[in-house]
Amino acid sequence: MNDTPDAPRLYHFAAAFGAGGLLSLMVLFNGTLAAYGSLFFASWVPHLTGSVAALALLIWLRPRRAAAARPPLWTYLGGVSGALTVMLTSATMNTALALSGTIALGLAGQVLFSLFADIRGLFGLPQKMPGPRDYLSLALITAGSLIIIFFGGAS
């Protein structure tokens, strides 16, 4: 029963966990930029160098397009949502919420949205009903994250 499309394989597992590690590096790099320059600069630089790096990788690897038909125009707007995130977190970080409150509430928003997105199959992605094990896993990971955020250290 492990070949159902919703059962993650080991390489999916490793890739997602590794991506989380990359995110930690991004927070460290971009946060250091923000310590020297403006918050706009700390988001503008990685988007600029990222655009160049992604273009270079596209030219080098030439990945095949999955579908011949052009995707709807709104699918190109994911970057706007990402850029808005940086501005919002920069704004709330400097209130009484501080960094830990900002991260914890952001985590809650992300988890609730992703559950809703799976259940409804939002934006044309496959629909997926979470099972009891998914909710248990989610509760454990959220609890562990909150303990690290609020009691695990200054960062």
Next chain:
Amino acid sequence: MIGFAALAVLAGVLVGLSRQINGRLALSTSAMESSFWNHLIGLIFITLAAMAFGGLFAGEPVASPWWAYLGGPVGVIFIAAGSWLIARIGAAQTAMLIIAGQMISGVVLDIILGAPGSPVARGIGVALILAGMWVTRPGRNRT
């Protein structure tokens, strides 16, 4: 205060929204192309916002260490990975595993960099996260 809390939650929702939209673009194109458009459209948006508000080059950005400029290429891989994963294992699973990886690597980074913090709380937090990953580990039988 409630207003700022709502904004912080909204920021998390936007992370999920962005991954969902990028994942849909990757379904029609490729994960790398989706990552490229995410960065280019984001760059245009931030440039316009910075022109409207000003202060893009405020402070002393030239003084920052060279390695702080490496966030872009790392982000390209990160966004491509998210776009690839979300269509395969779902939004919730992708989000939870990325959060797990971020939290545990964050603890490791904090220890390497000597950031102050409670070892007990870090230990309990990491243990709970590992238990959560164990619950949805690959290769188990779904019943």
